[in-house]
Each structure stands twice: as structure tokens, then as C-alpha cells.
Amino acid sequence: MTKILVTTDLSSASKAGIRFALQLASQQETELIFFHCFQALIPTTVHQGRIETALKRQTKSTLHKLERFISSAIRTSRYKPGKYRCAVLEDLSPDSAILQYARESEVDYICISTRGAGELMKFMGTHTSKVIEKSTIPVVVVPHTYRSKKVDRVLYASDLGEVEKELNVVSRxxxxxxxxxxxxxxxxxxDEKMEAEVNFPRWQKKFPLLQRLRMESHNLNDDFAHQMERNVQKLTPGLVVFFTHPKTGWFNKWFSPN
Incomplete structure (x- = not known):
């Protein structure tokens, strides 16, 4: 069973991630964990001995709020999840809280909505980018404009450096x-183009779900985000996959020209 941590800040924009998670759950056996990080509001005048009690009260109240939010989102969805639960965690840093809970829960994916529409780079500088940079768990970023659609095509963008290793993950x-x-x-x-075209039949034989190779000349005056955006609009995949590398900032590697 696939386990997905679905984050939400309880805003309408975050419902996109919930819709996508419900879509995935309709296509495979999945356990969904709907997660919300909050910051406790405790007056400085509260006695130290009562802080723990106040925190427990706010945690319980926030959990109830999350459960109502998720129930409402599910009622308006065409898909009903099988196994799911809600969880909240008090922390000043949402990205740290997400990563901590994801590790402790041993999830397979982290699903996050982003308000950035178009041009993949628009969610830079947000908690989303911090999670992507630090996470060892695959992160699914869902634009707030997402509408439920069956995922029947995956677009995998690669620099071909570790293509077979990455295709193992993508194919699964x-x-x-x-x-x-x-x-x-x-x-x-x-030469690089020719080498990829020569190797493609071998990759197809090893990974039968791999159907097409799309080769495009890299535009030195453009960045990866804009070039990928054009491919996404043209091919309309249900899911786009690319890999980051821990020793290279993902922003510099994927989004900058050159």
C-alpha cells in the first residue's frame, strides 16, 4: 500500500493537493495522511505550568478544524478515499514539521499544493521549495488550478546522467x-542527441512502460522552467517527474539558464 502525506494550510488553494491525492488513491491502494502544521498562540502572561495544557487544547481544536476541512473537501470530490487519517503538529517551521512527520510516518510521497500557476519556478522561495531541497522522500507539487484527471501519462524529464536508476523509480x-x-x-x-536515440530502444526493452523519447535542443537563453512548461502544455501529462541532486542546488541545476 502506498502511503502519502498530504499537506494543507486549510486554505482553498491547498484543496488542489487534496484533490490530486484523492485521484491517486482512486487508481491504487493508498493510505492518505492529511497533515497541518500550526503555530500555537499562547499569551506570554500564561503561567509556565499551564502552557502544556493550553498547547494540548489548541492541538485538539486544530485537529477538529482539519478534520472538518478534509470532510468538506471529500464530500465535494468525485472520489472517496479508503484508508485515511488527519494529523497536526505545532511547529514554527512548516517545512521542518512536514519533513519530520513524513520521516516518522515512513510515507512514500509528500503531496503539497502551490499557489504558483504556470512557469514551474513560481513556487520558488516558498515552503514548497524548502521541502523539495531537503527531502529524501519524493515530493508531489500540485498547482492550485489542478482539476481531477486520471493520471494515465507520466512525463519524465532527465539529464540522462542516471537515467536507468531513475527510470526504475518512475516505472514503479x-x-x-x-x-x-x-x-x-x-x-x-x-552527439548527445544521437547517443540518447541509440540507447532509447534498450531503455524501452528494460522499461516496457516507456513509450516515447522527446528530444529538444537546449536554449541557452531560456531556463528549464519555461522549456518544461511548454512541454507540459503540449503533452498534457497527468504527472511530471524530475530528480534533484543533494550536492547541487535544485534551483541552480533545473531552473537557471546554462
Whole structure:
């Protein structure tokens, strides 16, 4: 069973992540954990001995608020989840709280909504980017404009550095969703393009869900975000996958020109 941590700040924009998680749960056996991080509001005049009691009261109240929010979102969805639960954690840093709870719960994915519409780079500088940079768990970022749609095609963007290792992960995800995989690569030279085209039949044989190779010349005057955005609009996949590397800032590697 796949376990997904679905984060929400209880805003209407965060319902996109909930809708996407419910969509995934309709395509595979899934346990959903709806998670909310909050900051306790305790007056400085409260006696030290009563702080713990006040925190427990606010935690209980926040959990009830989250449960009502999720129940409302589920009622308006066409999909009803099987196994799910709600959880809250008091912390001053939402990204740290998300990562901590995800590790402790041993989830397979973290699902986060973003208010950024279009141009993948628009969620930079948010808690989302911090989670992506620090997480060892795959992070699913859902634009707030998302509407429920079956995930039947996965678009995998790769620099081809560790393509077979990454395709192992992508193929498992696609198999669970009964989806096909398209690979897109932005090349710098004709030799690089030719090498990928020569290797593609071998990759297809090893990973049967891999259907198409899309090769595009890398535009040095443009960044990855804009180039990927155009491919997403053209191919309309249900899920876009790319990998970050711990030794290279994901912003510099994927979103900057050159």
C-alpha cells in the first residue's frame, strides 16, 4: 500500500493537493495522511505550568478544524478515499514539521499544493521549495488550478546522467497508476542527441512502460522552467517527474539558464 502525506494550510488553494491525492488513491491502494502544521498562540502572561495544557487544547481544536476541512473537501470530490487519517503538529517551521512527520510516518510521497500557476519556478522561495531541497522522500507539487484527471501519462524529464536508476523509480510509480511514460531531454550537442536515440530502444526493452523519447535542443537563453512548461502544455501529462541532486542546488541545476 502506498502511503502519502498530504499537506494543507486549510486554505482553498491547498484543496488542489487534496484533490490530486484523492485521484491517486482512486487508481491504487493508498493510505492518505492529511497533515497541518500550526503555530500555537499562547499569551506570554500564561503561567509556565499551564502552557502544556493550553498547547494540548489548541492541538485538539486544530485537529477538529482539519478534520472538518478534509470532510468538506471529500464530500465535494468525485472520489472517496479508503484508508485515511488527519494529523497536526505545532511547529514554527512548516517545512521542518512536514519533513519530520513524513520521516516518522515512513510515507512514500509528500503531496503539497502551490499557489504558483504556470512557469514551474513560481513556487520558488516558498515552503514548497524548502521541502523539495531537503527531502529524501519524493515530493508531489500540485498547482492550485489542478482539476481531477486520471493520471494515465507520466512525463519524465532527465539529464540522462542516471537515467536507468531513475527510470526504475518512475516505472514503479507509473505501473501502480497503470500509466505510460514519456521521456524528455534537452540536449546540448548533436552527439548527445544521437547517443540518447541509440540507447532509447534498450531503455524501452528494460522499461516496457516507456513509450516515447522527446528530444529538444537546449536554449541557452531560456531556463528549464519555461522549456518544461511548454512541454507540459503540449503533452498534457497527468504527472511530471524530475530528480534533484543533494550536492547541487535544485534551483541552480533545473531552473537557471546554462
Amino acid at each position: 510509480t507509473a505501473q501502480n497508476l497503470e500509466a505510460s511514460v514519456d521521456l524528455v531531454h534537452f540536449y546540448y550537442s548533436a
